[in-house]
Amino acid sequence: QKEVEQDPGPLSVPEGAIVSLNCTYSNSAFQYFMWYRQYSRKGPELLMYTYSSGNKEDGRFTAQVDKSSKYISLFIRDSQPSDSATYLCAMKETDKLIFGTGTRLQVFP
């Protein structure tokens, strides 16, 4: 069983839609939770970083962590074609990151 599970998609939505991306994990020692966005042929770019249960909002993005359920989510409001990318969840106990496989998102005009 993988430590981090993420639905690979692809997920295709119309412009303006609310997108929900999710990951589950098995290691209760994870303390830090991140969402990265990766465009084709580029490196992962940090979007959100949280270290507690609850919600964190940054513009159109909201990260949600539920440690009791070992479940994290990323919500994208008013999605734009420029949001089309692969979204990677990642988490860590101390230093090294454990990644999900990534979800491909396509936002069409």
Add this chain to the structure above:
Amino acid sequence: EAGVTQFPSHSVIEKGQTVTLRCDPISGHDNLYWYRRVMGKEIKFLLHFVKESKQDESGMPNNRFLAERTGGTYSTLKVQPAELEDSGVYFCASSLFRGRAGSEAFFGQGTRLTVV
């Protein structure tokens, strides 16, 4: 401020040859990480430097891989001899701190290695 820089962006080598990948972290970042993504799989940790010292090399696949970080600045990852299964994208990341707020890792664009 310059981000994490990796060289080369793409390398194609024959099985049995040697390849050296280079990473220049963000200036002042003591922590430097190497990760790898093979086709169809998730990005996986290879090793972690704190300054010039290897803090964790538990992800290194075998002794064909050698990582160094001269003077705690840039890092190199050498694969010798390369095998077909070494093909993938190698990412370098750096962070200012470890294991707490402010320890976000910033990634380079990756080196795409193809072994034929």
